[in-house]
Amino acid sequence: MNWYHVDILLTALDDIREIQKNIIDFSGDIEFAQKQKERIFAAIDKLSVSPKIYRIRRKDAFNRELRYLPVGKYFVVYVLYDDEKIVNVINVIHEKRDIDSLI
DSSP states (O other), rough: OOOOOEEEEHHHHHHHHHHHHHHHHHHHOOOHHHHHHHHHHHHHHTTOOOGSOOEEEETTTTOOEEEEEEEETTEEEEEETTTTOOOEEEEEEETOOOHHOOO
């Protein structure tokens, strides 16, 4: 099996922290916020085995081919560098946000 190295960029880590904070601020439910964070990280971990499962959605300003992994109400946005066996997770964005304008 070909494994991929998954890098979570600082922008994505900041997004995950913000998601967790927003859940706590909105609901006060620290446990739910922690579980949501864990769900996101678990989904990201699976990219090391099967990053091609999600199709290319579009190219960004840097001509990178963006793929979106759905996790509940969020999309994990990532770039696959197949030749190098690397996945870069660049953002985690709520489904109601305008993803194209944020990336």
